[in-house]
Amino acid sequence: MSTQAGSEVKVFLRTRPTANFAENLIEYVDGQTVNVHQKKDSRKGVVNNQLNSWSFRLDGVLHDVSQEEVYARVGRGVVLGAVEGYNGTVMCFGQTGAGKTYTITGASGSYQERGIIPRAIQEVFHEVDQRSTHTFRVQLSYLEIYNESLVDLLASLRGCPGAGPGPGGMAVVEEACGGVSIRGLSLHLVHSEEEALNLLFEGEMNRIIGTHALNKNSSRSHCIFTVHIESHSRTLSEAKYVTSKLNLVDLAGSERLGKIEPEGQMLKEAMYINKSLSFLEQAILALADRRRDHIPFRQSKLTHALKDSLGGNCNTVLVANIYGEAAHVEETLSTLRFASRMKRVQTDPIINQHTDPVVRLLLLYGSSSASDCLPSSSPPPKADAFEDFKAEQGSEINRILKENKVVLLECRARLRELTEGVNTTKREIDSTSTTLRQWKDRQQSQGQFISADGVPVLDEAELSLVLRLRDLKTHYRQQYEELHCIKAEVNYCQHLVDQCRTRLLTEFESWYNESFLLPEEVQALLRSGGTIRPGLVPVDKALSLHFERRRYELLADSPSATIFYSAHNRTVKRVGQHTHICTPISPNIMTTDR
Ligand SMILES: Nc1ncnc2c1ncn2[C@@H]1O[C@H](COP(=O)(O)OP(=O)(O)OP(=O)(O)O)[C@@H](O)[C@H]1O
Structure with missing residues (x-):
């Protein structure tokens, strides 16, 4: 069995762009170090021992960088590993409105601003096309965890095998090999980038979104988009084959309740979100402590569903998203604390080989x-x-x-x-x-002819x-x-x-x-x-x-953009939402990936 050298979870910081970035409070030192300064809290008295400066060392700081660079630094390695047979997870964590969904999925309907998931899909199918020595089977699932309930975001697609939760409802189940799977979650076989994007957009339409003081399209749930890859050698007629799971996780926003004062449904959602994130933190703390032999994965649906995706046999990368304005410096600190705990978790990925x-x-x-x-x-x-x-x-x-x-x-x-x-x-x-x-x-x-007015005559x-x-x-x-x-x-x-x-x-x-x-x-x-x-x-x-020839004439000079827009538009048309059908603004913008 092949293994990759064991290491720690990789952790990156990404900032949401703002004109009011708190430069005096958040300081980037060398592309990897972040210093945060916080004014002492006067309410705690003149004399207190509270520290007011913290330093965090990460694997990279993504400040003012394009979606393409984020994918190249955060996602590509994990995605290529998954095609080889290593499990991989990319997870975004941070306060509400800090840019988690923007990072993982991207801006809706914009090719240049597409996030890690569409880029990962493109890369997987590119690799599948390149590797003619293997046959690949790619399946997708899209899970949402809302108020401790499991929701299949692709359940609306009729006619797919395994769709529907069945009599026992959806549940996280432990597998013999130590991993977990979700009973009742539909798995969809896809053969091309376009088919996969159709499913992504379909799932996006079904997500539970609420309006929040800090983000008018706030995701009030945790979402796990999973690419399941299976590959068989075409040349070696042996029973061995390789599988992997690539989890792309968008966590709900972490928020202090006191700050936003939610009520009713929003309060209930916020309490569930905070509880599950605090269980996630406990699981991470336990994982980072090598003396611990029990990890409390079963405390929440989120930690249970991520049991085999947080370190261990998995290439794991965390993106800590922050909103670097002075008013949010406490959230920034708590996100960075979470990130530095996560960085201590060990990974030891191995290729998942099986026998057919x-x-x-x-x-x-x-x-x-x-x-x-x-x-x-x-x-x-x-x-x-x-x-x-x-x-x-x-x-x-x-x-x-x-x-x-x-x-x-x-x-x-x-x-x-x-x-x-x-x-x-x-x-x-x-x-x-x-x-x-x-x-x-x-x-x-011969000399120039000049008219009577002195103008040269042709x-x-x-x-x-x-x-x-x-x-x-x-x-x-x-x-x-x-x-x-x-x-x-x-x-x-x-x-x-x-x-x-x-x-x-x-x-x-x-x-x-x-x-x-x-x-x-x-x-x-x-x-x-x-x-x-x-x-x-x-x-x-x-x-x-x-081949839908006429529809592609507009988009002819960038095949991958064509695929992206075509999948997006098809989903929008099918679902019949009042969303714009998107076409590129101009051919130049379409072909130059930011
Ligand atoms: N790097 C970025 N570049 C441009 N716009 C960004 C960036 N990050 C975030 N935004 C914008 O900020 C807004 C909030 O971002 P997003 O919805 O991704 O936050 P979130 O962390 O997922 O929030 P929530 O937890 O509420 O779902 C969006 O309008 C998004 O387009």
């Missing part, structure tokens, strides 16, 4: 009494089976692949034509400029050259712009074709294994929808890959 029961069965039977268990006839050659698959089970995705190839070929032909056109125009511009220059030189040597031939040059330049600019668009379109079509091809091959592999290589009794298990997963992807999901 189906393949193990196959290998086992194959080596002992193959004739009893393996299918009676020998499997057909793969090339023939592939042709059959394309004509039957895989016909829909194969049709989409063919259609996309046709569009790609058309786009390429158009690109060639335009490139030739641009080159021809450029040559004409050059030759017309040369002729004009020569004409001018000749005129200069010769008719020279005038026609000047006009021709102007027209050519206008035409060149138009062609160039068109060329730029068609290039982006070609890239995007190529991306879709690659995606369809990978999908066709992956589905064929699953179908071939299940149809010809598995023992008949195992095939029967798969058919009856037993505990063993079927490998085929439903056709309606495959259809979602269909």
